[in-house]
Amino acid sequence: MKITVVGAGAVGATCADNIARKELAEELILLDIREGFAEGKAIDMMQTSALLGFDTKIKGVTNDYAATAGSGVVVITSGLPRKPGMTREELIGTNANIVKSVTENILKHSPDTIIIVVSNPMDTMNYLTLKTSGLPKNKILGMGGALDSARFKYYLSQELGCSPADLNAVVIGGHGDTTMIPLIKHATWNTIPVTQLLSEEKQHKVVAATMVGGATLTKLIGTSAWYAPGAGTAFMVESIVRDQKKLLSCGVALEGEYGQHDISLVVPVIIGKNGWEEIKEFELSDTEQDKFNESAGAVRTMNQVLYDTNVI
Numbered sequence: 001m002k003i004t005v006v007g008a009g010a011v012g013a014t015c016a017d018n019i020a021r022k023e024l025a026e027e028l029i030l031l032d033i034r035e036g037f038a039e040g041k042a043i044d045m046m047q048t049s050a051l052l053g054f055d056t057k058i059k060g061v062t063n064d065y066a067a068t069a070g071s072g073v074v075v076i077t078s079g080l081p082r083k084p085g086m087t088r089e090e091l092i093g094t095n096a097n098i099v100k101s102v103t104e105n106i107l108k109h110s111p112d113t114i115i116i117v118v119s120n121p122m123d124t125m126n127y128l129t130l131k132t133s134g135l136p137k138n139k140i141l142g143m144g145g146a147l148d149s150a151r152f153k154y155y156l157s158q159e160l161g162c163s164p165a166d167l168n169a170v171v172i173g174g175h176g177d178t179t180m181i182p183l184i185k186h187a188t189w190n191t192i193p194v195t196q197l198l199s200e201e202k203q204h205k206v207v208a209a210t211m212v213g214g215a216t217l218t219k220l221i222g223t224s225a226w227y228a229p230g231a232g233t234a235f236m237v238e239s240i241v242r243d244q245k246k247l248l249s250c251g252v253a254l255e256g257e258y259g260q261h262d263i264s265l266v267v268p269v270i271i272g273k274n275g276w277e278e279i280k281e282f283e284l285s286d287t288e289q290d291k292f293n294e295s296a297g298a299v300r301t302m303n304q305v306l307y308d309t310n311v312i
Helices: 010-021 035-047 088-109 121-135 144-162 200-211 214-220 229-243 286-308
Strands: 004-005 026-031 057-062 075-076 114-115 140-142 171-173 179-183 248-255 263-270 273-281
Touching: 004 010, 004 088, 004 273, 010 026, 010 035, 010 171, 010 229, 026 035, 035 057, 057 144, 075 088, 088 114, 088 229, 088 248, 114 121, 114 229, 121 248, 121 263, 121 286, 140 273, 144 171, 144 179, 144 200, 144 214, 144 229, 144 248, 144 263, 171 286, 179 200, 179 286, 200 214, 214 286, 229 248, 229 263, 248 273
Parallel strands: 004 026, 004 075, 026 057, 075 114, 114 140
Antiparallel strands: 140 248, 171 179, 171 263, 248 263, 263 273
């Protein structure tokens, strides 16, 4: 297996580091537009191989898409990160052209690859890739749901005093501070509904903290987070490479599921060697469905910018 990560910034490099440590690929290509940047990151990571015991060969390249030829999975992290006070939506104009160009160049050398989109605003960038790449819809996945669900589990674990690994909790909707929907009534600690263990007040606290999880970190550290986004992306890559059939929340194309069409939104899916292989439709309450519809409306407004600016 050969894997490419486009963008050697904090998220891309962290993702690549996780992929190498898990030995998910024989060869890992790290690509960036900055001269020598990806090469330096790759050498630094390779110098940990004797200490960590992995055999993945990591190669950094500057804008050399020929080096990515034959990649089974490609992760796109390219684009500007968020700054304090900036919404993911404000990144549309700049990042859309970057993601479109990256996708076109990747497909010249790996026409059958599976693409994981990390770049923000993720739902719109994933939709852009769906509309312009020509790939089957199951081969295009947005990362945000894996990250948001991990944050949901973290905040739940803080209130419950338990291991996040013992929790089942998913987020659906848009990957945005106002569009994501943590499904608190579907969350369980092993098999126990968390609603039986937390007061209404604490449930609302967890949901609110999850929704602004990214903005909280941007305010604290001055830019977008990278450890959890990088790990979340590698987690998806692992399910693909090892055909694990994991149930994860990811951004995918909806064609009637959850009552939505012609849009990419985060929903629970099975991930295996073919990309996303099946959408799981949870039974939503009327309130949850209304929130999902509102989320879809907000994402469609963002997607419209792609048409208004002739990106698609």
